[in-house]
Every structure is written in structure tokens, then in C-alpha cells.
Amino acid sequence: APIPGAGFFVSERFSMSADQTSKSSPASLVILGGGNLGQALARGLVRSGTLPPDQIHVTSLHLPGLEGLAAEGFPVGSDNLAAIRAADTLLIAVQPQQIADLLDEIRDHLDPSRHKVISVVSGVTVAQLRDMIPAPTPVVRAMPNTAVSIGESMTCLSADSDSIDGLEEAEALFKGVGLTLRIEDEMMVGATALCACGIAFFLRSVRAASQGGIEIGFHPEDALLLAAQTARGAASLALGKEGHPESEIDRVTTPRGCTIAGLNEMEHQGFSSAMIKGFVLSARKAGVLFDEGDTA
Numbered sequence: 001a002p003i004p005g006a007g008f009f010v011s012e013r014f015s016m017s018a019d020q021t022s023k024s025s026p027a028s029l030v031i032l033g034g035g036n037l038g039q040a041l042a043r044g045l046v047r048s049g050t051l052p053p054d055q056i057h058v059t060s061l062h063l064p065g066l067e068g069l070a071a072e073g074f075p076v077g078s079d080n081l082a083a084i085r086a087a088d089t090l091l092i093a094v095q096p097q098q099i100a101d102l103l104d105e106i107r108d109h110l111d112p113s114r115h116k117v118i119s120v121v122s123g124v125t126v127a128q129l130r131d132m133i134p135a136p137t138p139v140v141r142a143m144p145n146t147a148v149s150i151g152e153s154m155t156c157l158s159a160d161s162d163s164i165d166g167l168e169e170a171e172a173l174f175k176g177v178g179l180t181l182r183i184e185d186e187m188m189v190g191a192t193a194l195c196a197c198g199i200a201f202f203l204r205s206v207r208a209a210s211q212g213g214i215e216i217g218f219h220p221e222d223a224l225l226l227a228a229q230t231a232r233g234a235a236s237l238a239l240g241k242e243g244h245p246e247s248e249i250d251r252v253t254t255p256r257g258c259t260i261a262g263l264n265e266m267e268h269q270g271f272s273s274a275m276i277k278g279f280v281l282s283a284r285k286a287g288v289l290f291d292e293g294d295t296a
Helices: 018-024 036-047 064-071 080-085 096-109 127-133 145-152 161-175 185-216 219-237 244-253 258-268 271-286
Strands: 027-030 056-060 089-092 116-119 139-142 151-161 179-183
Touching: 027 036, 027 080, 027 151, 036 056, 036 064, 036 145, 056 080, 056 127, 056 151, 064 116, 080 096, 080 127, 096 127, 127 139, 139 185, 145 151, 151 185, 161 185, 185 219, 185 271, 258 271
Parallel strands: 027 056, 027 089, 089 116, 116 139, 151 179
Antiparallel strands: 139 151
């Protein structure tokens, strides 16, 4: 069944107070999979005030990789069963080829009256998650990006009709680290490309702009500052809903001007086409990650 508000509900980003956190966020969280995204999310939740570090348990088979989190006060370990016994919410952040074995390990230890499961694993649909985690345990699929670490993620969420309570809790959790949007599960492949892969695409654009700045005479650190802040300004204009991006572009392009000359040259070289093709290819790849047992 379609989830309530799917396709049009966007929540505002905010940092939750202690009272708000106690009402809407889990009392304790275990992140099963302490890779780049899992660690970024743990730090982002603490930075936003959503949870203190001692309430976020992070597990990994590679314990040396968690030394930094341990030094910051996060409980870490490799015992998944011990971790879930002390947690209300389980966030699965392993690679697609690892999720089946992980769920085989923990399935019989889930308490549907207490546990809620959130998966940020690329390519694994809500239906596939439900096959591995039978109802009534709430199951939510989320697709954030690594900007969770600074509270600037764009996170898409989806769930089945048995998991509305879990969806609302996941939404509250991810609101602390950026913006959220409820979508139908069939659109999660696109969300993976646009949001998760997209963070790398836009960073590469910033890098390219800074390299252009170096070529026209700026020192590298100055060029990166100018490029990154300009990109931030452009994104803020787009998020301000004052107009379509093309409307903002029209405001800085004048007849025979330098801006339109540069834009036209980039389009002649395939700039927009290359970006579009990159997103489409990433979406195609994201759609088969779980089936292939591949990685992002």
C-alpha cells in the first residue's frame, strides 16, 4: 500500500531539543555496519543533538576501523546480538552482499514490540527486506548521503503499510541530519543515484570549478574556497524556491556577456548531457546491486 504522503511530503531540517528527541527519536540506536556512511550518521546524530554518543552503538567486523568512534565516546564492538539487545532501533548499514547473512544472524532475536529496523543498504527493496524480516517488526528503507555528518543530507524514506510507526521514527531520526522526503519504494533506485551518488557528482563539480580557478590564477586553497562557497550559494538559491534554476541563471547572463559565453562552451562540451548520463547509469547500477552482490 502507498505510504502516507509519498511523493510530496518534504520536512524541514532542524536540530532537535532534548524534549523533542525524547518524544520522537529512539532511546537507543545500534548501527550495524560501521563503514563510511554508518560512521557519518553516528557523528551527525550527535552533532544535531538527536542522541548522545553513549546511546549509539556501532558494530563492525573490522574493529580497528571504529577506533575513532570509540575515542569519541561511542560504544563499539563486533557482537551484533549483544548490541541489538540494548537498542530500540536497528539501522543496517552493511554492503548489499552482506545483508542476508546479517539478517539471518539477528532475525530470531528481534522483538517486534520494541525493535524497529531501518535499512540504508543500496538496492534492497522494502519487499526484499520484508521477506527477510517478517511482520510485525517495522521495516523502513532509507537513502541518505554522507552529508549526514554535517546535518545537510537529503534522505528519502519508504516503508510498507505495516511499518508506519517505524517510518515516523525514521523520519524524526533523519530530520536531525538534513531534509527528508517520503517516496514510493520503486523510486528508491533513483534516490540512490540522485542523492547518494549525487553527493560525489556535485563534489566533482566543485573540484572541477576549483581547478578552473587555479588555471585562471588563484592559489589552490583560495580557488577551492571560492568554488565551494559559490556552489553553496547556488544550492541555497535553488532551495529557496524563489524560482527555477534557469530563472536564476537568466539573472546573471547578459547579452554578449562572459557568463553566457562560458555556459555555452560547457554545453558544447556536453556538460548537462554528461551529468544526466551519469545519474542514469548510476541508477541502472543501483537497481541491480543486491542481485549482483556488488558494492556501490
